[in-house]
Amino acid sequence: MRLENVWLRYHRRGPWVLQGIDVRIGPGEVAIVLGRNGVGKSTLLQVAAGVLRPGRGRVTDRPARVGWVPERFPADQPFTVTRYLTGMARVAGLGRAAADEAVTFWTHRLGLSAFRSVRLPELSKGTAQKVGLAQALLRPPGLLVLDEPWEGLDAATRELVPELIAEVLAADGSVLVSDHRGETVRLPAARRWLVADGSLSEETSSTDETIAVVEVAVPAARVAGTVARLRAEGHQVLRVRPDASTAASQVLPVEPPRSTGAARPAEPPLGMAGELTAEQPEAADAAVESAAGEAR
Amino acid sequence: MSALVRMRLAGFLRTGRALAPLLAGLITLGTLYGGGRAQPAEAYGVSAVVLFPVLAWQTKILLDVEPDVQRRLAQVTVGVARERSAGLLAAAVAALVTVAVALLFPWLVGGVSGPVDPGDRSIPVGLALGLWAHLLVVPAAVALGALASRASVGGAGYGVAVLALGGVGAVVFGLTGSVAPWLAPPIMAAARTTAGDAAALTLLALSGWALAWSAAVVGGYLWRRRAQG
Missing domain, CATH: 3.40.50.300 (P-loop containing nucleotide triphosphate hydrolases)
Incomplete structure (x- = not known):
């Protein structure tokens, strides 16, 4: 058709x-x-x-x-x-x-x-x-x-x-x-x-393109909005899970390491963590920056 | 297509919304025949005129009962042409049932009489002319009701306006000496014919007029449906 x-x-x-x-x-x-x-x-x-x-x-x-x-x-x-x-x-x-x-x-x-x-x-x-x-x-x-x-x-x-x-x-x-x-x-x-x-x-995605999985932590109240925005930007959100420890939740582990702007110890406790994939490192950076901005 | 016709008729009957136009029709006929007895052809001619807006309203209700999304589902399943046709056919079947009630009604309440004077028409001729007058009204009323339906005009207010204008216009433009009789279906002319000289050529001409008017209005309905999506 x-x-x-x-x-x-x-x-x-x-x-x-x-x-x-x-x-x-x-x-x-x-x-x-x-x-x-x-x-x-x-x-x-x-x-x-x-x-x-x-x-x-x-x-x-x-x-x-x-x-x-x-x-x-x-x-x-x-x-x-x-x-x-x-x-x-x-x-x-x-x-x-x-x-x-x-x-x-x-x-x-x-x-x-x-x-x-x-x-x-x-x-x-x-x-x-x-x-x-x-x-x-x-x-x-x-x-x-x-x-x-x-x-x-x-x-x-x-x-x-x-x-x-x-x-x-x-x-x-x-x-x-x-x-x-x-x-x-x-x-x-x-x-x-x-x-x-x-x-x-x-x-389009080619078979030789590297896929990175980025974990992002956001306040629980903002999960829906963040997920919706990430998806709208073309990222594939794999899952959303509750964060087990408050201390750990204050750190946003990010891969690849160049996305340094995500970890902010002085921020309020973060409640939910999710994973997303990005087909391009630049796109992943943008997505994580976006999620971190939501967490601020 | 017959399955879709049956489904739409079932939806119309099961919601109970079929009762409103049926009651309106019965009340109108009761008023009409409550005033005394008349000969069949003359009585049926007037009965057909008063049934015109009732049948148009009934058609609008039948088509409006189905939710918009369900109508689109039917369109996806059977195609545009069959979806439109099934709606019109279901409305025509419902209208024919109402017409049957209207034809029986005066005999149940003693509203008609047999020939009195030597020149009066026999009962079979009167019945045939009455049937013709009612069948003349069915396509015109179905067409007007379809044009007034939600799928055609969108908002409910516009639908009521189309029905009111169509109903009043059929009478006003159908009066003797009307400046634009072709704007209305020939239901008034048919009533005059059943009461007067019903020449075969006149019946044929009025039938053609009614069909042409109905076809034009159905064309408007289909065009509106096309525009509405």
Whole structure:
């Protein structure tokens, strides 16, 4: 599938959200769409899925069967889980028996069996999100578009998402996924598309490029903001862990050693530590400086 | 596409929002037939006129019941053309059910009478003309309701304005001597025809007019949907 010079704005005189996007994704490929809030990640995904029509440009070679998992599942509908999924399976073209079989399979696999007779408005956010995931997979999609698929999911289902993606890829499907929780670390082979100022650039990494792991300590209250900013800058946050000792937490161990500005003994106690990788030493320095600035 | 039609009709019925236009229709028909008995063709002609805004409102409600994201999910699943068609078809099916109720209603409350004078139409002819008048209204009302739907106009206020203008305009522009009768569907002209001389050519012309008006409004709806994304 290819997006050829795609421009999109929501109103005739509004600003262009996407400007001249030109990108291609082939069978068996997965791409992660990254970027700050409001830059147009969801818009790009919706153009790819066929929800939004580009104002200029076009989308070519979109697979016939597209599965789209919206950021928020529309749970305000007067159906039970079974009735909704059966209806969507029939809408997707499955016969009655095949629809029942697909619904049974996916409700079981996603841990929805106990909720089959529950009405959609009564579901928790995470369970509703599972229904959203199930409806996209009732028929094997040639293109699976996941908008923040990990949002609200329990740990078991979060682990399942990469498995589902791998199955789509194994069947020569393509997958587009956006994420701001850092869960895409589970997709190491994914291409990384960075959306900023309406345009898209692809982060490239060569096999001979050295990867450094930098540990950063920040006050617990500022973890979310720091992680979000580091990710928005293109760094891969591997994990966030509570700091075991206050004394140790006052030191920010940094690799490589040239990032000296991070250790500040006079600063207030730091509560959380995390690791991030950076593909370039300069980028790592900038990221650590950024985190240290947050800690001040 | 039929699965999507069924799903949308089920959503419309299960929310209970189908009751409001149905009750409005019954109250209107009750008022209409409460004043005395009339011959079928004449009564049905007026019934079709008063049902026009009710059916348009019913269509708007049916299309608005579905959350926006669910409508987009349906579009991704079946494509743009089928998603649009399924909505219009579901609204048409609902409208036909209401029309069936409207056709039965006067017989249940004794609102119609058989031929009195020698020149009066027989009951079967009156029924056929009444059916024609109501079927004439269905595509026009569905088109107006779709144009007034949230997916087309965005805000609720605009939708109500479109419905009100369409309903009032159909009557005002349909009056005898109107300066621009083609701006409205021919529901008033159809009512006059059922009450007067219903020549085959007139019925054919009015049917074509109604279909052309509906097609133009549906075109506006599709254009708005395209613009809304």
